[in-house]
Amino acid sequence: TMGKIITISNPKGGTAKTSTAVNLSCALTTVNKKVLLIDFDPQRSSSVALGYEYTDIEHNIATAVLDGVSADKCVTPYLKGGFDVILSSDDLVALPTFLRDDSEPTSRLNKVISNLKEKYDFVIVDTPASMNLITINALCASDFLVIPVCCDMFAIDSMKTLLENLLELKEQHLCKARLLGILRTIYDPMQPLASRISHELKGSFKELLFTTKISYNPKISESSGAACPVLVYDRTSLGSREYLSFAGEILKKLRQLQ
Secondary structure (H helix, E strand, O other), X not given: OOOEEEEEOOOOOOOOHHHHHHHHHHHHHOOOOOEEEXXXXXXXXXXXXXXXXXXXXXXXXXXXXXXXOOHHHHEEEEOOOOEXXXXXXXXXXXXXXXXXXXOOOOOHHHHHHHHHHHHOOEEEEEOOOOOOHHHHHHHHHOOEEEEEEEOOHXXXXXXXXXXXXXXXXXXXXXXXXXXXXXXXXXXXXXXXXXXXXXXXXXXXXXXXXXXXXXXXXXXXXXXXXXXXOHHHHOOOOHXXXXXXXXXXXXXXXXXXXX
16 A cells, blocks of 8 residues: 655644654654655754754755655665654755746655655655745645644644645645644643643644644653654653654544545
8 A cells, every 4th residue: 555645734833843743753663654754844854853964965855856866865764763764955945946937836746755655654744834835845745734733823823824725725636635633732731821722722623633732841852952753762751652642643543534
């Protein structure tokens, strides 16, 4: 069977997209899934979170989408986490300009990674904190979308923007991605606003809201300082347990959708 492509996106910064992308990739490997993480953000957040320097690797997602280097050549095994990764480069920032005269500007990533789908159970795509042609390419390449939301007003607004864009792309038949769910991140139950927004999300999105919440957890920040996923840094920490629970929910949802 073909691998499922899951894009992690929210146009607002600071919603734990990268943390979610790297830890979901890690968590899925613990149940023996074959996973590829694609860092599709010119700021290279996932690459940095895994401890990769600029100079570490010759080919990355930018050489694939801009120079036509075969995606196979861009894959790097991330041994500590047990999954593969395609790293990013700040050259990726040129993609919107590069695609200006392209007849199918939204499907560039899809074309580049289509031959990788049969090699993996899951391809997880991390995206920039903006709603631009890079993010749109990620949406149009994916089967599913997961939106991480920290429970504040700005994150909710940007989530609405993202969902409107998704709907528009689907109406134009450019995109087949379904919203798999919304994940509450950096969640602090002591913040009255957070619990109120969390409650409102539950009312609006019902079963589209993952039950698992990713709590505010210093271990998650520590792990990014140590340049590895929290699941590698401290398998017993609350953050690790929550990301494992989140991965379990994803697998369960996908089984139900089959």
